[in-house]
Amino acid sequence: MQNSLAQISSAVWRGMVDFITPPRCLSCRVEVSEPASLCIGCWPLLRQIDNPVCAVMGTPFAYDQGEGAVSAAGLANPPAWDRARAAVAFDEASRVLVHGLKYHDMQEAGLLMARLMARAGRVLLAEADLIVPVPLHRLRLWQRRFNQSGYLAQRLGRPCRNDILTRIKATRPQVGLDSAERRRNLHGAFRVEAAGQALITGRKILLVDDVLTTGSTASACAKVLKQAGAAHVDVLTFALVLEPARFHI
Numbered sequence: 001m002q003n004s005l006a007q008i009s010s011a012v013w014r015g016m017v018d019f020i021t022p023p024r025c026l027s028c029r030v031e032v033s034e035p036a037s038l039c040i041g042c043w044p045l046l047r048q049i050d051n052p053v054c055a056v057m058g059t060p061f062a063y064d065q066g067e068g069a070v071s072a073a074g075l076a077n078p079p080a081w082d083r084a085r086a087a088v089a090f091d092e093a094s095r096v097l098v099h100g101l102k103y104h105d106m107q108e109a110g111l112l113m114a115r116l117m118a119r120a121g122r123v124l125l126a127e128a129d130l131i132v133p134v135p136l137h138r139l140r141l142w143q144r145r146f147n148q149s150g151y152l153a154q155r156l157g158r159p160c161r162n163d164i165l166t167r168i169k170a171t172r173p174q175v176g177l178d179s180a181e182r183r184r185n186l187h188g189a190f191r192v193e194a195a196g197q198a199l200i201t202g203r204k205i206l207l208v209d210d211v212l213t214t215g216s217t218a219s220a221c222a223k224v225l226k227q228a229g230a231a232h233v234d235v236l237t238f239a240l241v242l243e244p245a246r247f248h249i
C-alpha cells in the first residue's frame with residue numbers, strides 16, 4: 001500500500017513538473033512527450049551500433065563474419081580489455097548528448113545514454129560481476145563537480161563501485177593527442193586501491209566510460225585491473241569513435 005501511494009505521488013509530481021516545464025528534445029529543444037528523450041527528427045540522426053560487430057573492438061562489420069570474428073584493427077593492436085561494446089557511433093548527433101552530460105550537467109542526457117548503453121551491452125552486463133567506471137583525477141573532478149562515467153555506471157542496473165579504480169596522475173587532456181601520445185600520457189595514471197583488490201580478484205569487471213576514442217584510456221584501466229587480479233575486463237561506452245583521426249571529443 002505504501003509503495004502504491006509513493007508511486008502515485010511520484011506520477012502526480014512528474015505530471016505537474018511536465019505541465020509547468022514540458023520536456024524538451026535533448027538535442028534541438030522542441031517539446032517532446034517523454035523526458036530524457038529525442039524528438040522524431042533528432043532520433044534517426046543517432047547511428048546506433050548493432051550486430052554484427054568486432055568481438056574485441058565493438059566496431060561494426062558491413063556483413064556477418066561469424067561469431068567471435070575480430071576486425072583487422074583488433075588483430076593488429078590487441079587491447080588490454082577482452083570485449084568492447086558501444087551504443088552509438090560518435091558524430092555530431094551523439095556529441096550533443098556527450099557534451100551535454102560532461103560539460104553542462106544535463107543529467108537527462110545521461111539517462112538516455114545509459115538506456116542505450118544497457119541495450120547495446122546487455123550481454124556484457126548479464127555476465128559482469130561488478131561495474132567500475134573510468135575515474136577522474138580529483139582535480140578534474142573538482143572542476144567538473146561529477147564524473148560522467150560514474151553517473152552512467154550507476155544507472156546500468158548492476159553492482160557498481162567507484163572507489164576501486166583511482167586516477168593518481170593529473171594527465172593533460174587527451175583531446176588532440178594521437179594514439180602513441182595518449183598511451184604515454186596515461187602511463188602510471190591509474191591504480192587499484194588495496195581495499196578494492198579483493199573485490200575484483202577472479203571476477204568479471206565491466207569498465208564504463210562515455211566515449212571510446214583510440215582505446216588508450218580503457219586499455220590503461222583494463223591493464224591495471226587485470227594486474228590487480230581481475231579475471232576478465234570488458235568495456236561498455238555510450239559512443240565509439242569510428243575514425244579517431246577525424247574527431248575530437
